[in-house]
Amino acid sequence: xxVAGYLAVDSGGxxxxxxxxxxxxAPSAQRETREPVRTGAxxxxxxxxxxxxxxxxxxxxxxxxxxxxxxxxxxxAGFATLGDALRAELPGALARELGVARAALAAxxxxxxxxxxxxxxxxxxxxxxxxxxxxxxxxxxxxADGWGxxxxxxxxxxxxxxxxxxxxxxxHDGRDGGSGPLLRCAEERFGPVRGLxxxxxxxxxxxxVLASFAPLVAECAAHDxxxxxxxxxxxxxxxxxxxxVCPADGRPEVALTGGLSRxxxxxxxxxxxxxxxxxxxxRQVLPEGDPLHGAVRIATELAAGRLTLPGEPAMLHxxxxxxxxxxxxxxxxSPAPSPNRRAR
Amino acid sequence: xxVAGYLAVDSGGxxxxxxxxxxxxAPSAQRETREPVRTGAxxxxxxxxxxxxxxxxxxxxxxxxxxxxxxxxxxxAGFATLGDALRAELPGALARELGVARAALAAxxxxxxxxxxxxxxxxxxxxxxxxxxxxxxxxxxxxADGWGxxxxxxxxxxxxxxxxxxxxxxxHDGRDGGSGPLLRCAEERFGPVRGLxxxxxxxxxxxxVLASFAPLVAECAAHDxxxxxxxxxxxxxxxxxxxxVCPADGRPEVALTGGLSRxxxxxxxxxxxxxxxxxxxxRQVLPEGDPLHGAVRIATELAAGRLTLPGEPAMLHxxxxxxxxxxxxxxxxSPAPSPNRRAR
Numbered sequence: 001x002x003v004a005g006y007l008a009v010d011s012g013g014x015x016x017x018x019x020x021x022x023x024x025x026a027p028s029a030q031r032e033t034r035e036p037v038r039t040g041a042x043x044x045x046x047x048x049x050x051x052x053x054x055x056x057x058x059x060x061x062x063x064x065x066x067x068x069x070x071x072x073x074x075x076x077a078g079f080a081t082l083g084d085a086l087r088a089e090l091p092g093a094l095a096r097e098l099g100v101a102r103a104a105l106a107a108x109x110x111x112x113x114x115x116x117x118x119x120x121x122x123x124x125x126x127x128x129x130x131x132x133x134x135x136x137x138x139x140x141x142x143x144a145d146g147w148g149x150x151x152x153x154x155x156x157x158x159x160x161x162x163x164x165x166x167x168x169x170x171x172h173d174g175r176d177g178g179s180g181p182l183l184r185c186a187e188e189r190f191g192p193v194r195g196l197x198x199x200x201x202x203x204x205x206x207x208x209v210l211a212s213f214a215p216l217v218a219e220c221a222a223h224d225x226x227x228x229x230x231x232x233x234x235x236x237x238x239x240x241x242x243x244x245v246c247p248a249d250g251r252p253e254v255a256l257t258g259g260l261s262r263x264x265x266x267x268x269x270x271x272x273x274x275x276x277x278x279x280x281x282x283r284q285v286l287p288e289g290d291p292l293h294g295a296v297r298i299a300t301e302l303a304a305g306r307l308t309l310p311g312e313p314a315m316l317h318x319x320x321x322x323x324x325x326x327x328x329x330x331x332x333x334s335p336a337p338s339p340n341r342r343a344r
Numbered sequence: 345x346x347v348a349g350y351l352a353v354d355s356g357g358x359x360x361x362x363x364x365x366x367x368x369x370a371p372s373a374q375r376e377t378r379e380p381v382r383t384g385a386x387x388x389x390x391x392x393x394x395x396x397x398x399x400x401x402x403x404x405x406x407x408x409x410x411x412x413x414x415x416x417x418x419x420x421a422g423f424a425t426l427g428d429a430l431r432a433e434l435p436g437a438l439a440r441e442l443g444v445a446r447a448a449l450a451a452x453x454x455x456x457x458x459x460x461x462x463x464x465x466x467x468x469x470x471x472x473x474x475x476x477x478x479x480x481x482x483x484x485x486x487x488a489d490g491w492g493x494x495x496x497x498x499x500x501x502x503x504x505x506x507x508x509x510x511x512x513x514x515x516h517d518g519r520d521g522g523s524g525p526l527l528r529c530a531e532e533r534f535g536p537v538r539g540l541x542x543x544x545x546x547x548x549x550x551x552x553v554l555a556s557f558a559p560l561v562a563e564c565a566a567h568d569x570x571x572x573x574x575x576x577x578x579x580x581x582x583x584x585x586x587x588x589v590c591p592a593d594g595r596p597e598v599a600l601t602g603g604l605s606r607x608x609x610x611x612x613x614x615x616x617x618x619x620x621x622x623x624x625x626x627r628q629v630l631p632e633g634d635p636l637h638g639a640v641r642i643a644t645e646l647a648a649g650r651l652t653l654p655g656e657p658a659m660l661h662x663x664x665x666x667x668x669x670x671x672x673x674x675x676x677x678s679p680a681p682s683p684n685r686r687a688r
Contacts (some may be wrong), residue, residue, distance in 0.1 A: 173488035
């Protein structure tokens with residue numbers, strides 16, 4: 001008897017996470033790589049993704065005792081804006097190289113959602129260095145924020161860290177709104193603050209540098225009202241985003257996922273209060289799992305033909321990945337996509 | 345009879361402005377270049393500055409009928425943190441190449457101060473894309489903010505523009521704190537907002553891109569309370585910085601200089617109110633002139649041996665630029681600097 005399995009992928013800024021298993025069960029084999037998929041002029045590069053993915057998928061399938069990867073779900077950071085080439089080429093390539101029959105390509109926000117809440121209606125705050133809110137009533141997706149550290153990501157790790165450093169420098173200058181404790185923390189972490197611009201501006205990972213200060217803001221909050229105010233403001237911003245995407249009716253669930261959920265009570269207590277105030281009809285829950293778990297959840301539903309999350313080209317792109325002609329290596333065509341329809 | 349003159353320079357991000365004249369009088373000849381002085385591993389490059397400056401200075405001296413450039417004042421953006429090589433080499437080079445006997449090297453904030461208030465005690469807000477406050481009681485300099493668009497520059501053009509774009513995106517997302525008028529302005533200026541991250545993040549002049557939206561925030565403020573609140577908050581931040589550097593006693597003057605002063609009443613009315621509230625003992629004045637005028641003011645005082653602005657290595661570095669040995673081209677030595685002392 002052939003064992004039919006799934007391939008679940010979470011492609012993010014720090015690399016690929018890949019899992020193989022049998023629908024309805026947790027992954028039997030899992031691995032991750034340390035290098036992110038290349039982004040070029042055409043957006044996320046499908047050939048580069050396949051080059052990294054294929055050997056891993058084959059190895060994991062063998063380890064898991066899976067004969068056929070019938071279903072594949074690929075969640076990718078940047079998919080909404082940089083996913084055109086993936087949508088055009090990945091389903092065909094997955095069919096050709098790995099024999100995939102059904103594929104779903106998803107924004108990482110969607111896999112984060114499915115990882116946290118499965119296929120139930122609600123809102124998920126995905127917060128780490130950045131912050132995006134995603135919600136659904138199971139007929140459409142709504143997104144809020146996720147605009148990056150200069151235009152938004154309000155309440156994110158970069159936002160909290162930046163606000164903490166501003167308060168440190170206000171204390172240094174003798175301006176109002178400064179915090180001596182945050183100034184001491186900043187000097188312990190980064191050295192004399194006169195050197196701070198030189199440590200931040202030349203870097204290409206400026207948001208990550210800012211976010212690296214966020215845990216110290218949380219540590220200070222117990223005894224420093226300025227730090228506590230920063231976290232309270234972050235919680236308000238996060239609740240603004242959750243409220244913009246959460247279904248207005250019924251009993252939706254709301255969850256926080258990502259690195260920000262490890263900031264401790266200094267952020268979690270005001271966040272719970274702000275969410276209760278803004279979304280009294282919603283139930284605050286802990287996330288079931290992470291984005292890779294979300295890809296597994298989607299794969300299981302897709303394999304069973306009962307995926308109830310809404311399809312949308314930029315968010316969750318579901319296709320039957322068929323190979324037109326196995327005899328001509330160059331004759332493969334991407335299957336006709338079925339955007340904006342639920343895959344059932 | 346020899347006509348002894350001065351050389352005044354304002355070196356900034358958009359190029360060099362150079363003036364030659366006779367002490368006590370406005371410049372007789374003036375020119376500007378469109379290319380900024382190069383900054384390298386050693387900071388602002390003194391050789392590059394001299395290469396650009398010397399032919400201009402000679403041409404202007406000839407035009408102005410000045411036989412001897414006895415006094416030179418060079419105000420340079422970045423001098424406080426990137427001025428080591430200038431301090432070490434420029435006085436000698438000015439003596440050698442242009443016969444300069446007395447030189448002052450200054451941070452652009454100091455020339456902005458002298459341009460606005462001359463040598464009287466007070467506080468100057470220098471605001472454009474960025475924002476720094478500088479003040480003196482004539483015994484020491486105080487600075488506040490000027491930390492750049494991620495760590496501070498609170499109330500600057502970049503700060504106002506960034507806040508305006510955040511409010512536009514809040515409206516787009518349906519988050520609290522959004523402004524429909526600012527969203528319409530942002531789409532007129534930048535196109536559909538989904539493309540905004542792609543227009544901002546890849547640029548190296550991100551602060552200038554953000555600041556380009558500030559005048560539109562000011563335009564909206566007449567009929568949009570969100571835009572008006574942004575400018576009120578900017579005015580509060582500016583007053584925070586002015587209050588941190590303004591002398592606490594006497595009757596200091598306070599002025600705003602730079603591009604931000606052209607934002608109109610939408611910013612100026614709340615700024616005047618905030619300054620009056622925070623610094624009731626200070627007199628709000630219009631600036632006399634710009635940073636090049638400030639360099640001319642300092643040159644005139646220096647030539648007369650009565651410069652009363654405080655010397656400080658990172659702010660206003662005054663030296664007697666002497667040439668040790670005119671017969672040996674390689675034997676020139678920089679004169680011994682006399683930092684931290686007033687030049688009298």
